[in-house]
Amino acid sequence: MTRTSVKTLTLPAVSRFDRWLETTFRFTRQRPLGAVGAAIMGIMIAAAVLAGFVAPYDPLATDYATMLQAPSSFHWFGTDSFGRDVLTRIIYGSRTALWIGFASAFLGATLGALIGVTSAYFGGKIDLVLQRFMDLLLSFPLIILALVVVSLLGSGMTNVIFAITVPMVPRCALVLRSSALALREMPFVEAARALGFGPTRIILRHMLPNVMAPYLIMLTAFLGQAILLEASLSFLGLGVAEPQAAWGLMLRGAAVDFAERAPWMAIYPGLAISLSVFAFNLLGDSLRDALDPKLRL
Amino acid sequence: MIPTLLGVAALVFFLLRVVPGDIVELKYAGAGVYAPKEALARERAQLGLDQPLWRQFAVWIGGFTRLDFGTSMWTGRPITYEIGIRLELSIELALMATFIAILISVPLGTLAAVKQDTWIDYFVRIFSIAGLAIPSFWLGIVIILAFVIYFRWLPPLTFTSFWVDPKANLSQLIWPALAVGYRYSAVATRMTRSTVLEVLREDYIRTARAKGLWERAVLIRHALKNALLPVITVIGLEFAFLVGGLVVTEQVFNLNGIGKLFVEAISQRDYTMVQSLVVLTSFVFIFVNFLVDLINACLDPRIRYQ
Numbered sequence: 001m002t003r004t005s006v007k008t009l010t011l012p013a014v015s016r017f018d019r020w021l022e023t024t025f026r027f028t029r030q031r032p033l034g035a036v037g038a039a040i041m042g043i044m045i046a047a048a049v050l051a052g053f054v055a056p057y058d059p060l061a062t063d064y065a066t067m068l069q070a071p072s073s074f075h076w077f078g079t080d081s082f083g084r085d086v087l088t089r090i091i092y093g094s095r096t097a098l099w100i101g102f103a104s105a106f107l108g109a110t111l112g113a114l115i116g117v118t119s120a121y122f123g124g125k126i127d128l129v130l131q132r133f134m135d136l137l138l139s140f141p142l143i144i145l146a147l148v149v150v151s152l153l154g155s156g157m158t159n160v161i162f163a164i165t166v167p168m169v170p171r172c173a174l175v176l177r178s179s180a181l182a183l184r185e186m187p188f189v190e191a192a193r194a195l196g197f198g199p200t201r202i203i204l205r206h207m208l209p210n211v212m213a214p215y216l217i218m219l220t221a222f223l224g225q226a227i228l229l230e231a232s233l234s235f236l237g238l239g240v241a242e243p244q245a246a247w248g249l250m251l252r253g254a255a256v257d258f259a260e261r262a263p264w265m266a267i268y269p270g271l272a273i274s275l276s277v278f279a280f281n282l283l284g285d286s287l288r289d290a291l292d293p294k295l296r297l
Numbered sequence: 298m299i300p301t302l303l304g305v306a307a308l309v310f311f312l313l314r315v316v317p318g319d320i321v322e323l324k325y326a327g328a329g330v331y332a333p334k335e336a337l338a339r340e341r342a343q344l345g346l347d348q349p350l351w352r353q354f355a356v357w358i359g360g361f362t363r364l365d366f367g368t369s370m371w372t373g374r375p376i377t378y379e380i381g382i383r384l385e386l387s388i389e390l391a392l393m394a395t396f397i398a399i400l401i402s403v404p405l406g407t408l409a410a411v412k413q414d415t416w417i418d419y420f421v422r423i424f425s426i427a428g429l430a431i432p433s434f435w436l437g438i439v440i441i442l443a444f445v446i447y448f449r450w451l452p453p454l455t456f457t458s459f460w461v462d463p464k465a466n467l468s469q470l471i472w473p474a475l476a477v478g479y480r481y482s483a484v485a486t487r488m489t490r491s492t493v494l495e496v497l498r499e500d501y502i503r504t505a506r507a508k509g510l511w512e513r514a515v516l517i518r519h520a521l522k523n524a525l526l527p528v529i530t531v532i533g534l535e536f537a538f539l540v541g542g543l544v545v546t547e548q549v550f551n552l553n554g555i556g557k558l559f560v561e562a563i564s565q566r567d568y569t570m571v572q573s574l575v576v577l578t579s580f581v582f583i584f585v586n587f588l589v590d591l592i593n594a595c596l597d598p599r600i601r602y603q
Contacts, residue, residue: 136304139579143541144559151563151571152312228432232545235434236560251435260445267442270435278430285426 027290034286040279048095057085059092059245071264078264080250081257086265090272092245097276100157100230100240104164105222111165112172113215117207119173120180121199131177134170142167146229150238160239164226172218179211213291220287224280231273247273298583303358305579309572310354357569366573371565376573379558387547387554389459389466390474391539395532397478398485403528405482406489407521413494421486428483433542437476437549444472473550477542481535488531492524499523526597533589540578 028035047054056076063083071078077086119130137145149163183189184207192202208215233239234248242249250269258265348356360367366376402425409421459466496502497520505515544556555574562570 132304136301136308139301139305139583140575141536141540141578141582142538143544144575144578147544147559147563148309148312148571148575151566152315224430228430231432232434232541235432235545236548238560238563248432251438263442263446266435266438270432270438273435274427274431277432278427281426281429 027286031286031290033282034290037279037282037284037286040275041283044094044098044276044279047091048098051091051095055085055088055091057088059084059088060243070262077268078262080265081262086250086268089245089250090247090268093247093250093269093272094276096157096240096244096246097227097230097273100161100164101223101227101280104161104168104226104230105219107161107165108168108222108226109172109215109219112169112174112218113176113208113211114203115169116173116176117180117203117211120177120184121203121207123184130173134173137167137170138174140167142225143229143232146233147236147238150233155233155238155241157240157244160230160233163233164229168222168226172215172222175214175218176211179214180207183207183210217284217288217291220280220284224277224284227273227280228277298587301583302576302580306358306361306572306576307354309575310357311350313568313572314350314353357572361576367569369562369567369570371562371567371570376570379570380555380574380577383554383558385458386470386552387543387556390470390477390543390547390552390554393470393474394477394481394539394542397474398481399532401478401482402485402489403521403525406486406528407493407516407524409486409490410493410497411516418490421490425483425486425490428479428486431480432545433476433480434545434549436479437473437546440472440476441549470552473546473552476549477539477546480542481532481539484535484538485528485531489524489528492527493520496520496524526593529592529596530589533586536582536585540582 051059061084063079066075066079066083067081069075069079069083075085075087077090079085080089115130115134119127140148145167146163149166150159153159153162189202189206192206197206230239230246231248231251234246235252237252240246240249247269251266357367364377366380368375369379372379405421405424409418412418457465457469502515502520505519506512510519540556543554544559546552547554547556548560555578558570559574559578561567562574
C-alpha cells in the first residue's frame with residue numbers, strides 16, 4: 001500500500017470579525033429584504049437598550065397640563081390621556097416587546113428542540129408519549145392556549161412569557177423531531193453510540209448542533225408571532241399591566257375612547273407593532289430561504 | 298378525535314384547579330364586603346367546588362353526553378345558554394372572515410403568480426406580508442377611527458341579527474370581518490401564489506396552451522383546480538388565527554360574541570365557562586381540520602385511493 005502524502009493547505013489568516021463582516025455583506029447583497037428586516041430589528045434593539053438615553057421624556061411621568069396634545073415638535077407622536085409622551089412610551093414599549101419576544105421565542109424553540117430531538121432519538125414508547133402530549137397541546141388554537149395559561153398564572157411579565165412559550169413548544173418539537181429522525185440513522189450518531197456515550201451526551205453534543213438550521217428558523221419565525229401575541233394579550237388586559245409601557249396596552253381603553261380627539265394615541269403604537277413584526281418576518285423568511293429552502297412553514 | 302378531546306378536557310380541568318385563588322374569593326373581593334368563612338364555604342358548596350376533583354370532573358364530562366356543560370360560576374346561568382346567545386354572531390363573523398379571506402387570497406395570489414416579478418407581484422407580496430404583521434385589533438381600531446373621523450359613525454352598541462335586519466347586520470359585521478379576514482388571507486395568498494407558480498410550469502399546462510386554449514380557461518379550468526388544494530389545507534390550518542382574530546376583534550368592535558365571553562370568563566376565573574369554551578374551540582379546531590381533509594379527499598382522487 002502506498003502512502004499518499006497529504007499536503008496541508010494553509011489558508012490566509014482571516015480574523016473572525018472579517019469573516020463575520022463578509023457573511024453579513026453577502027447576506028445583505030443576496031437578500032436585501034432580510035437585511036432591511038435585520039436593520040429595523042437592530043434599530044429596535046438599540047432603542048430598547050438605550051431607552052433611557054434616547055427617549056425624550058420619562059415614560060411614567062404623568063402631566064395633566066399636557067394631556068392629549070397633538071404631535072408637535074415637543075411631542076413628536078403626541079401625548080396620551082395622562083399627558084405621557086407617546087414616543088417615549090413606544091421606545092420603552094420596545095423593551096417590553098423585545099424582552100418578552102426574545103425570551104419566549106428562545107424558551108419555546110429550545111424546549112421544543114430538546115423535546116423533539118429526545119423524542120426522535122429514543123423513538124418507541126417515549127416518542128409515542130411525548131408526541132401524544134404535543135398533539136394534545138397542538139389541538140388548542142395558539143391564543144386560546146396562551147389565554148388558558150394566563151388565566152392559570154395571572155397576568156404580568158413572567159407569566160406572559162410563559163404563556164407565549166407553551167403554545168410554541170409543540171410546534172417547534174414537531175418540526176425538529178422530523179429533522180432529528182433523519183439524523184438518528186446517520187453514521188456519526190451510531191459511532192457515538194458505539195463509543196459508549198450516553199443518550200444525554202449524544203442528544204446534546206451530537207444531535208442538537210446538527211438541527212441548528214431548523215432551530216434558528218423556528219426561533220426567528222416565533223419572534224414575530226411572540227411579539228404579536230404579547231400585544232394581543234396586553235390589549236385584552238391579560239398581559240403586561242399598567243403603568244409599564246407596552247404597545248398592546250397603549251391601544252387599550254383610552255386609545256379607543258379618545259379616538260376622535262387623539263387618533264395619534266391609537267395610530268403610532270399599532271405602527272410600532274406592525275413594523276417590528278414585519279421586520280422579524282422579513283428576516284425570518286430570508287433566513288429560512290438561506291438556511292433551508294425546503295422547509296415550508 | 299374523541300381521545301384528544303378527552304385529553305384536552307382533562308388537561309384544562311385539572312390545570313384550572315391547581316392554581317390557588319378561586320371564583321368565590323374573587324366574587325367577594327369584588328363586592329368589597331367582609332365575607333365570613335361560612336359564607337364562602339356555602340357558596341363553594343353551591344357551586345360544587347367542595348366535591349372531590351374526580352367527581353367534579355366526572356359530573357362535567359358526563360354532562361357532555363347530554364350537551365350539558367354545567368352552569369356558569371359567575372352568572373349562574375347554564376353555559377349552553379350563555380354560549381347559545383352569542384354563537385350566531387361569532388359563527389357569522391367567522392364565516393364572513395373566511396369568505397373575505399378566500400375572496401382576497403385566491404385572485405391576488407393567482408394574479409401575483411401570473412405576473413411574477415412585476416410590480417403587481419411585489420405589491421401583492423408586500424400586501425400579504427403586511428397582513429401577517431398588522432394585528433387585527435389594530436386594523437379594527439384604525440377602521441373605526443376612519444369612520445369616526447370622516448363619517449361620524451360609531452359601531453352600534455347592540456347586535457342586530459341577520460334574520461331581523463340583514464342589511465343592518467351585514468353593515469355592522471363587514472368591518473370586523475374585514476379586519477380578521479385580511480390577516481387570515483395573508484398566508485393563503487402566499488400559498489396560492491407559490492402553488493400557482495408551481496402548477497403553471499407543469500406539462501399539462503403547456504399542453505393546454507399548445508392546443509390553443511384561451512389563457513383564462515387554462516388558468517381557471519386547468520391551473521387553479523390543482524393549485525387550490527394546498528390553499529384549502531392552509532385555510533384549515535390558519536383557522537387558529539381566525540379564532541385569535543375573533544377574540545381580539547370582538548373586543549375592539551364591542552361585539553358580544555364567544556371571544557368576548559372567553560376573555561371575560563378568564564378575568565373572572567369562571568372555571569366551568571373557560572373549560573367548556575376551550576373544549577368547544579378545540580373541538581371546532583379539530584373538526585375543521587377533519588373537514589379540510591375530507592374536502593381534499595373529495596377534490597383530489599390521489600388522496601382518496603391511497
